[in-house]
Amino acid sequence: MVGIETSDDAAIYKVTEDIAMIQTVDFFTPVVDDPYTFGQIAAANALSDVYAMGGEPKVALNIVGFPNCLDPEILGEILKGGADKVKEAGAVLVGGHSVQDDEPKYGLSVSGFVHPDKIFKNYGCRPGDVLILTKQIGSGIINTAVKAEMASALAERESAIVMASLNKKAKEALESYPVNACTDITGFGLLGHCMEMASASDVTMEIYVHDVAYMKEAADYAKMGLVPAGTYKNREHSIELVDAGNVDEYYLDLLYDPQTSGGLLFSLPEKYLSEALADLKEKKLDTEVSVIGRVTEKKEKFICLCP
The missing domain is CATH 3.90.650.10 (PurM-like C-terminal domain)
Structure with a gap:
């Protein structure tokens, strides 16, 4: 129903007459020094795409890049921040994937649902x-x-x-x-x-x-x-x-x-x-x-x- 054609915030696939699935992914490098806060921000950012389409996030997967030279406890705090934000959203964190990287990166792949007739799109503004x-x-x-x-x-x-x-x-x-x-x-x-x-x-x-x-x-x-x-x-x-x-x-x-x-x-x-x-x-x-x-x-x- 929504793909890459309109540069919208997420993709939408119609499952039934009453259910459409929203799919998005987003991750980035730290924007703050505190690992826990960074995890919260990165998760909120990824979840936002679902809200921008009018939907509710339901399932999330972690995406992680992390250097071997940093303390694993830092990664633990990043993941805790993300998990707490996913829980706040009412969604479920079901796993994810990590790779060794020279710079920390964190985000989510998120799936959500919306009624096909209630989708928000980034076009359709009307005068007035x-x-x-x-x-x-x-x-x-x-x-x-x-x-x-x-x-x-x-x-x-x-x-x-x-x-x-x-x-x-x-x-x-x-x-x-x-x-x-x-x-x-x-x-x-x-x-x-x-x-x-x-x-x-x-x-x-x-x-x-x-x-x-x-x-x-x-x-x-x-x-x-x-x-x-x-x-x-x-x-x-x-x-x-x-x-x-x-x-x-x-x-x-x-x-x-x-x-x-x-x-x-x-x-x-x-x-x-x-x-x-x-x-x-x-x-x-x-x-x-x-x-x-x-x-x-x-x-x-x-x-x-x-x-």
Whole structure:
């Protein structure tokens, strides 16, 4: 039902009239120093693809690369973090595979289920939709500041909490609404993923730059030039299709900042906005929810940045 054609978050295979299987895989190198936290973040990131498709993760397999020179207890903490996050998701961890590698790597292959009529796709945005983002952005910039030993403990903690948070509650809060499109915000940054959604839907997205929720201190670090290399790659890929107006450069860095285990971006009719926000608030997410813009008829550019 969903393959590689639309650059969606996961593949979907129809099993019966009532059941479709979601399949995804994701893994990466450490983004934080603490092994347990790294395991949580990597697992949450992989599980997110299932939530972004409107489904529930059910079965997960570990994917591990680990150097012989490191203490095996470190690997044990990574796997414990991942296992705890899978359990929190209500899924079952059934094994996995490991290889010797020069650099630690961890993630999951995840299978989930969704009703064929209730799939979220990353295209289908309609003029009049509002855009709801369920996590604040800036993790790439914060992590860069951490590596440079310039980040505060508060900023480092916020980033870790956001990255390790499941998108489970956000998906559950909005799954009963007529969601026209959905994706999770990861390596392409907020604007990169907005571009995918807008171009696939043949619409324009107006992004209210000052309404986007940013991690505390992320703007300060961006102004200092603590920006990951991926930001510039993301920007180069699509900036020609963005009407940036008079937006300050550091905001572009924030909006193109590659995220690890970012939030869900929903496009749904504006008439449901108040109810949707109330339901998200009732779920008591550990992250900030923001209404970041709206969808319009296609203009000259796919993305318009507004104050």
